[in-house]
Amino acid sequence: MAENQKAKVVVYLARHAETSGNVKQEITKQEVDLLTDLGKVQTNLLGIHLSTVKFDFAYSSDYGRAVNTAVGILKQSELSSQVPVKTEARLREVNFGKYEAASYDQTLQYAFGLNVPPLEWSFPEGESFREAGIRMLNFITEICENILSEAQPGFTSTVLIVSHSASIVNFCNALHESSLNEVVGWGHAKDLKLMVNASYMRFEVEKTKNQTPAVVDKRGLEEEIMSESPPLLRFTFTDKHVSQHLNCIRYLDSKSLYRFTTQNSKAKKYANCVQQ
Numbered sequence: 001m002a003e004n005q006k007a008k009v010v011v012y013l014a015r016h017a018e019t020s021g022n023v024k025q026e027i028t029k030q031e032v033d034l035l036t037d038l039g040k041v042q043t044n045l046l047g048i049h050l051s052t053v054k055f056d057f058a059y060s061s062d063y064g065r066a067v068n069t070a071v072g073i074l075k076q077s078e079l080s081s082q083v084p085v086k087t088e089a090r091l092r093e094v095n096f097g098k099y100e101a102a103s104y105d106q107t108l109q110y111a112f113g114l115n116v117p118p119l120e121w122s123f124p125e126g127e128s129f130r131e132a133g134i135r136m137l138n139f140i141t142e143i144c145e146n147i148l149s150e151a152q153p154g155f156t157s158t159v160l161i162v163s164h165s166a167s168i169v170n171f172c173n174a175l176h177e178s179s180l181n182e183v184v185g186w187g188h189a190k191d192l193k194l195m196v197n198a199s200y201m202r203f204e205v206e207k208t209k210n211q212t213p214a215v216v217d218k219r220g221l222e223e224e225i226m227s228e229s230p231p232l233l234r235f236t237f238t239d240k241h242v243s244q245h246l247n248c249i250r251y252l253d254s255k256s257l258y259r260f261t262t263q264n265s266k267a268k269k270y271a272n273c274v275q276q
Contacts, residue, residue: 006206007151009144010158012050014200015165016060016069017042022197025104027096035068042198043069047076049241053158055080059143060162061091069198070162080160090139093164097126119173133170136163137178140171141233144205165195175235182208185237201240208234 017039021028035043050073058080060070070085077083099107111121122128140161147157163171175181185203195201 005153007148007153007155008157009147009205010156010202011140011144011161011205012053012055012159012200012202013140013161013163013168013171014046014069014073015168015195015197016063016065016162017046017072018197019065027100027102027104027107029100033063033065035065039065039069039197040072043072044076046198046200047073050160051076051078053077053079055083055160056157057143057147058083058085058160058162059088059091060085061093061164061167062087062089063092063164066091066162066164070160073160073162083160088139090135091161091163092167094129094132094166094170095123095126097123099123099126119170119177129166129170130174132167133172133174136167136171137174140205141181144233148205148207168195168201180232182234183237184234199241201237203235203237206234206236208232 016035018036019028019033019039020036021033022039023036046069055074055077058070058074060066067085067087074080074083074085096102096107099110102110107123110123111118114121119130119133120128122131143159147159151157175183176186
C-alpha cells in the first residue's frame with residue numbers, strides 16, 4: 001500500500017485556557033479552578049482559529065476548565081459544533097497530592113529537591129510525572145488504535161483533545177521514551193517546556209508494519225520470523241500553536257473583553273495570528 005494511502009488520525013492536543021489558579025500561580029483543586037474572563041476569550045479565539053477544522057471526536061479531562069475549553073472551541077466551529085465532548089480521567093492534570101494547594105514555586109522547590117530527572121518527580125499522596133505521561137500516552141494510543149482498526153485505506157479522522165500543561169509535556173516525554181511507537185517531526189515538540197494556556201500541538205498517527213519480512217531458513221523454507229516487535233504506531237508532529245500573541249488583551253477589563261469577542265472581524269484577526 002502506498003504511504004499516502006494509509007489511514008491516519010489527526011490529533012489537536014490543546015491545553016485549557018487561563019484559570020484562576022494560573023493567575024495566582026497555584027496548584028488549585030479542580031472544582032474551584034475555573035476559567036477567568038481572559039480564559040473565556042482565549043477559548044473563543046482558539047475556537048475561531050480552528051473553526052474550519054472538522055473534528056470527528058472530542059475529548060477532555062473531567063476537570064471543568066478542560067471541559068469548558070473544549071466546549072467553547074467546538075461552539076465556534078463551522079463544522080463540528082454538534083460533536084459531543086467525552087470526558088476521560090486519564091487526561092487529568094498531574095496529581096500533585098499534598099501540593100494541590102501549594103504555589104508553583106513551592107511545588108518546584110520540592111521537586112528539584114528530589115534530585116532526580118523530571119519524569120521521576122513524584123509527589124506525596126500523588127503520582128509521578130512518568131505515571132501521568134504514561135496514562136496520557138495509553139489513552140491517546142487507545143483511541144487512535146480503535147479508530148485505525150476500523151478505518152479504510154486513505155481514511156482520515158480528526159480528534160480534539162483538551163488536557164493540562166504538565167500532563168501534555170509528560171505525554172511527550174513518555175512518547176519519546178516508548179519503544180512501541182515511532183516519532184517523526186520531533187522538533188515541533190522536543191523543546192517544549194510548558195504549554196501556555198490555549199495552545200495546542202498537532203500530530204498525525206498511523207499504523208506501522210507489525211511483522212518483520214519473511215526470510216528463508218536453513219531448509220530453504222520461507223517463514224515469518226517474529227523478532228523484537230517494531231513500532232506499532234507512527235506519531236508525526238506537524239506544528240504547534242503558541243498563544244503568546246494574545247497577551248496584548250490580558251489587561252482588558254471584563255466588559256472590554258466581552259466587546260472584543262463580539263467584534264468578530266477583530267477576533268478573527270487575533271485568532272489567525274498563528275505562531276508555528
